[in-house]
Every structure is written in structure tokens, then in C-alpha cells.
Amino acid sequence: MSKNKILIAGNWKMNKTSAEAKALVSEIVAVCGSTTSVDVAVCPPFTALSAAAESLKGTNVLLGAQNVYVKESGAYTGEISASMLKEVGCSCVILGHSERRQYFGESDAFINEKTKVAQAAGLLPIVCVGETLSEREAGKMMEVVTTQTVGALAGVTDAANLVIAYEPVWAIGTGKTATPAMAQEVHAAIRALLVKQFGEAGSKVRILYGGSMNPANASELLDEKDIDGGLIGGAALKSATFLDLVKIACSKERGGHKCCCSCQ
Ligand code: 13P
Numbered sequence: 720m721s722k723n724k725i726l727i728a729g730n731w732k733m734n735k736t737s738a739e740a741k742a743l744v745s746e747i748v749a750v751c752g753s754t755t756s757v758d759v760a761v762c763p764p765f766t767a768l769s770a771a772a773e774s775l776k777g778t779n780v781l782l783g784a785q786n787v788y789v790k791e792s793g794a795y796t797g798e799i800s801a802s803m804l805k806e807v808g809c810s811c812v813i814l815g816h817s818e819r820r821q822y823f824g825e826s827d828a829f830i831n832e833k834t835k836v837a838q839a840a841g842l843l844p845i846v847c848v849g850e851t852l853s854e855r856e857a858g859k860m861m862e863v864v865t866t867q868t869v870g871a872l873a874g875v876t877d878a879a880n881l882v883i884a885y886e887p888v889w890a891i892g893t894g895k896t897a898t899p900a901m902a903q904e905v906h907a908a909i910r911a912l913l914v915k916q917f918g919e920a921g922s923k924v925r926i927l928y929g930g931s932m933n934p935a936n937a938s939e940l941l942d943e944k945d946i947d948g949g950l951i952g953g954a955a956l957k958s959a960t961f962l963d964l965v966k967i968a969c970s971k972e973r974g975g976h977k978c979c980c981s982c983q
Contacts, residue, residue: 723925725941725968726882726948728760728783728845729955730813730929731767740767744774746958751965752778756972758948759965761955762813765799772808783811783845786819789832801840811843813950815871817851817888827870838877845882845927845950846871848909852889861908868912878917883909883926884950890930892952899939899946902928906945934963941971 735743740763751759752775762783763771772782788798804812814837815830830846837844848867850860868883875881885905887897897905906926913921928940929950940946948968954960 722944723923723947724758725972726758726760726925726927727951727961727965727968728781728811728813728884728927728948729762729951729961730785730816731761731763731955732785732818732952733764734956735763735767737767737770741770741774743956743958744771744780747961748775748778748780750958750962751969752780754779754965754969757965757968760811762811768804768807768809775808781810781843782808783813783843784809785813785816787812787814787833787837787842789829789836801836801842804842805840809842811845811882812837813845813847813884815867816847817849817886817891821888827867830867830871831873831875834871834875834881838875838880841880843880843882845884847884847886847929847950849886849888849891849930855887855889860905864905864908865912868909869916872912872916875916878913878920878924881924883913883924884929885909885926886929886950888930892931894931896931896933896936896940897928899943902940903943903945906943910945932964934960934967937964937967938971941968 760781760783762785775782784804787801791800814833819825834844848864850863854863890897909926913924925947927948927950928946932949932951933954
């Protein structure tokens with residue numbers, strides 16, 4: 720079976736001012752703004768979404784946020800609703816990132832609620848799962864990833880508007896990448912869960928890998944059967960490395976041929 724269309728998404732985390740975002744997005748779209756071979760997304764912090772949206776206008780690059788709250792409006796100081804994200808031009812949103820689980824105490828049930836709210840609002844959720852080093856060393860990797868995936872997707876019926884990102888916590892920002900075989904093992908397990916829940920549609924849900932993905936290791940990761948793209952942290956903060964990742968993905972989609980836009 721052919722693989723799903725690759726998605727390369729940049730998670731900028733708490734980096735880039737509006738001015739910096741504008742500059743980075745301009746550099747990205749100058750090269751791959753018209754690409755159709757792969758899907759490309761950038762996810763700046765909330766304050767830079769508007770500036771990024773300006774620079775993304777008329778291009779194929781998608782805008783995403785890094786979180787959303789579950790209520791539509793009201794007395795929820797510091798929170799942002801799905802319609803606010805839509806209004807500013809977002810089409811996707813990262814949910815349940817390990818940093819949100821770790822520093823902000825997000826539970827699977829909360830991430831589940833956010834996933835449903837995002838889908839209902841027409842935002843594509845990119846739901847993150849992944850084990851810590853101690854969980855992996857204790858042999859609990861599959862159990863943890865299964866609990867997180869099943870928990871985040873409880874009651875979710877829309878497989879067409881869903882992306883999962885497997886991000887082993889020990890590989891995030893550490894320079895330690897899961898080997899392609901290690902990543903594929905978990906991606907295959909997630910795939911099985913998706914097919915169990917959604918039937919055939921589960922095989923079409925993209926599963927991204929995240930955790931120190933860079934131009935040196937992306938090619939072999941993307942060759943794995945169930946790795947449908949990357950959620951990129953550090954390497955998304957510079958146009959050169961991010962664009963290299965897009966080019967690698969593009970050439971995979973085009974069977975080793977030149978990219979469809981001006982990136983090669
Ligand atoms: P790094 O690519 O910096 O390891 O971050 C991965 C990540 O957390 C993306 O969401």
C-alpha cells in the first residue's frame with residue numbers, strides 16, 4: 720500500500736517574536752510556498768500567529784498553533800479558543816505535546832477534550848504521544864503510548880482530520896534520535912490502534928515522528944512504512960534546515976525526482 724502524503728510540521732515552541740516569525744516564514748515560503756508534493760506547516764507561538772499568517776497568505780504552507788483551550792469563550796484567563804485560532808488563519812493545532820504534559824500537567828482526558836474541540840472547529844489536531852526514558856527503560860514504552868493514544872482518541876470518530884505525532888521524550892531536544900527501527904516499531908503499534916478504532920480509515924491517519932529529526936536522519940526515518948512525516952523542533956527554527964527537511968520529503972514523494980517548487 721502506498722504511504723500517506725508526508726507532512727513536515729515545524730513546532731517553534733516558545734521561540735520567535737512576530738518580527739522574527741515574519742522573516743522565517745518569508746524565507747520558507749520563498750522556496751516551498753507553492754509545493755503540493757508534501758504538506759508543510761509552521762506552528763509559531765500565539766503572539767506570532769498573526770504575523771506568520773500575513774507572510775503565508777496565498778501560499779500552500781499551513782499555519783498551526785501549539786495549544787487550544789476547550790471552551791469557546793468566557794472567564795478563562797490566559798487561554799485561547801479554537802475560533803480565535805481559526806480567525807487568525809490556523810488550520811491545525813499541536814495537542815498534548817510532552818512539554819505540556821510535563822510542565823502544565825495535561826492529562827489524556829484533557830487532551831481528548833481538546834482533540835474533539837479542535838476537530839469540531841475545523842482545526843486539524845496533531846496529537847502528541849511518547850514515552851520518557853525511564854518508561855522505556857522499565858519496558859513500559861508500548862503501554863504508555865497505547866494509554867496515551869487510546870485516551871486522547873476516546874470517542875473520536877473523525878479519522879480524516881487527525882494526525883498523531885510519536886515523540887519519544889528522551890529524543891526531544893537531546894540530539895538523540897530513535898533509530899528508524901525503534902520509531903517504526905512504535906508507529907506500527909499506533910497504526911494498529913488507529914485501524915482498530917477507525918477501520919480502514921485508520922491507515923490513512925498520518926503518524927509523524929518527532930525528536931531531534933534533522934536533515935541528516937530524516938531520509939531513513941521517512942523510509943519507514945508507518946512514518947508519514949516529522950514534527951520538527953530545533954531544526955524548524957532555521958529556514959535552511961527546515962527547507963532541507965522539506966526537500967528530502969519532497970524528493971521521497973516524487974520518487975527521487977526534483978521537487979515541484981523552487982527548492983532544488
Ligand atoms: P526537537 O526536534 O528539537 O527534538 O523537538 C521535537 C519536538 O518536540 C517537536 O514537537
